[in-house]
Amino acid sequence: MDRKHGRTRDGGTTRDGGASRRRGPELEDAILDAAWDVLVEHGYHGFTYEAVAARAGTSRPVLYRRWPQRDDLLLATLTKFWQPIAVPDTGSLRDDAIGFLHNADADRAGMITLMSVQLVDYFRDTGTSLSELRDTLIAPGQATPFEMIVARAVERGELPDVPRSSRVVNLPLDLLRHDMFMTMRAVPEESIVEIVDEVWLPLLGVPRAPPTTSA
Amino acid sequence: MDRKHGRTRDGGTTRDGGASRRRGPELEDAILDAAWDVLVEHGYHGFTYEAVAARAGTSRPVLYRRWPQRDDLLLATLTKFWQPIAVPDTGSLRDDAIGFLHNADADRAGMITLMSVQLVDYFRDTGTSLSELRDTLIAPGQATPFEMIVARAVERGELPDVPRSSRVVNLPLDLLRHDMFMTMRAVPEESIVEIVDEVWLPLLGVPRAPPTTSA
DNA sequence: ACCGTTAGATACAGTCGCGTATCTTAAGGA
DNA sequence: TCCTTAAGATACGCGACTGTATCTAACGGT
Structure with a gap:
């Protein structure tokens, strides 16, 4: 039909052009990291499947398979990165x-x-x-x-x-x-x-x- | 070419289908009113030329002629509607x-x-x-x-x-x-x-x- | 009554994101 | 080694919005 896969894969900014293919939890972690970055840098407005996928060096379908709704992806991201703030105990x-x-x-x-x-x-x-x-x-x-x-x-x-x-x-x-x-x-x-x-x-x-x- | 003007003009929600055509300040006021409504209802995200024009019952070019940038329109809108809050004087x-x-x-x-x-x-x-x-x-x-x-x-x-x-x-x-x-x-x-x-x-x-x- | 201005309708090309479908091929277990 | 799973690269059609370009007809002044 057309090019039918051309091993392009420079994605843009993040993934190295390397050959290895991530799977399972490793991939998921990488995606959520990327999602977090995107969220922090561009806010909810820029928090698109497009942007997150690009940032993670993967493709939108991979995201859709895991998080069918944008909310799911957002929630997963927040849950991973939302950590309680340390409360000091100085005696004063x-x-x-x-x-x-x-x-x-x-x-x-x-x-x-x-x-x-x-x-x-x-x-x-x-x-x-x-x-x-x-x-x-x-x-x-x-x-x-x-x-x-x-x-x-x-x-x-x-x-x-x-x-x-x-x-x-x-x-x-x-x-x-x-x-x-x-x-x-x-x-x-x-x-x-x-x-x-x-x-x-x-x-x-x-x-x-x-x-x-x-x- | 195509329909070439068909007196459609129901715009949608706001303008009456009437014939009269607004001009100058009257039009401008109506547009800013519409802009304010859109802003309050849909936030900055929904604050598009498209939406404001539709709401005002006019067309985008009319807006672009007055406010070439989105910021201009936003600022004009805020300036018109931002009013100080009343400070009561009760003696207490x-x-x-x-x-x-x-x-x-x-x-x-x-x-x-x-x-x-x-x-x-x-x-x-x-x-x-x-x-x-x-x-x-x-x-x-x-x-x-x-x-x-x-x-x-x-x-x-x-x-x-x-x-x-x-x-x-x-x-x-x-x-x-x-x-x-x-x-x-x-x-x-x-x-x-x-x-x-x-x-x-x-x-x-x-x-x-x-x-x-x-x- | 005429005429310049401009509102308002529409078209168009371009961009971006969506959601899904398809295909290839790498990875990893049995 | 084979075979299942799924990553990753497209492609496609869709819709929203952008800026700009036309064209028309209404308005308003002289």
Whole structure:
């Protein structure tokens, strides 16, 4: 009919022109890696079978065989790369908080959050939202990072053991996320310190200067 | 050649099949209205010349003649519809805050914020961000709503006249926006009250219960 | 009434992604 | 070694959108 297979195979950017043919899990991993790259670089809009296949050095049918819907591919990709952010345990409430925000910011987690922003179209299509996606991806019944941080501070006696609204407890991460949303880039260290020192600690009743214990 | 004009003109959804032909500013207004609708309903992704023209009951060339680039059309649309949110003046700090958040939430402003989220692709394309867009659209040197609210409370003597970080002052709107981002829908009244009563007022040093003036 | 402007309809060529079908051939187990 | 599985390379038809080019007819001023 036409060329009928011509051993072209330069694909473009990623695969080496080598002869070996990947299979099974190895191939699947490579594809999800490529999918992740595409997602991070071009957002959901550019997250096409076309682009992912090209990036992975394979062809669209291979993707369709595994993930018939775009959502399947997206979910598989997110599931593979969505990892919890490390929660530091320094023995100090303030350092834990700042350290965690720092991780969330600098770590690939920052990228994750930024990238989630790129998913807005996906949320449109599916009628879901970022918070629902997050709930899907994190283990249920799990304590949030700042719940852990606060709990440890209470154990150490650094904070009194009183009930606190989850809004207040989780405030720092919300504010960090907000700044990321607004600026679309990593949040500077000063902002992190500001969030902790000027907002969160005062709210928890931690004095800014050396503890004067008031009256 | 072919049909050569057949007075078809039902366009679809919006224009009446009427005969009259709009011109100049009238037409332009109608197009921007349509553009706004499309943007709100389908986000930046669906914001195509095709869709806007169809919605406005006109044809793409008419749009291209006025706005050669998609950005031009988008900017024109945003500029026409971006309006400041009303800041209530109730004589009470708390009521001002809650009232403003309520306006921001319920008012078309809520839609604006939600819709801005849809612009992420635009930000990608242009390398800008939401905060930059906001700075472009609001008058420069203008006091933010919560700066006004706090200033008035200080005038009334409801708050002491001390310097406050802009992070703290503007916190409520940031938190509202964050919730909108995360849930992609209007924020419930409880959350608004929670933001004001459990976060903002305590941070400003306003006691929750009747003022006990501590020890 | 005439006439320049331009709205609005349509066509066209091009691009990109979709989803599926087909065929070849490499890989790997029995 | 043979034989099944599936990777990988096409191809095809489809639909959406892009920019541009025409042509017509309505509008509005003089």
